[in-house]
Amino acid sequence: MNAVDEARKSAFENSAYGLINTINLEYLEDKMDGVVTAKTYTFPNSGLNLSSEEPGYGKAIVDEEGNIEFAIADKDKNWCVKKEKDSEKVDIEKFNSNTCIIK
Secondary structure (H helix, E strand, O other): OOHHHHHHHHHHHHHHHHHHHHHHHHHHHHHHOOOOOOEEEEEOOOOOOOOOOOOOEEEEEEOOOOOEEEEEEOOOOOEEEEEOOOOOOOEEEEOOOOOOOOO
16 A cells, blocks of 8 residues: 555544544533434534544444444545444444445
């Protein structure tokens, strides 16, 4: 893999952690307002106020306890980042439309 591809992969992985932080912040704000419900965000056009470019494809789900899971792809569909709701870590792999989904 060349350096440019590796940099894009790393940047997208870092964006996924930013997505976690944004969803966590929105969850905590809702909780402080007394509104705690499960939410699903579909990308693109999720409505989240992200500091980086929004994923081009995918879905993120936060449950009533604030657990987050997602499967998202970059806008060019080169990479897929997944997060299981019981994990703090994200996993990144080459995009495949059959596997870049939430189980």
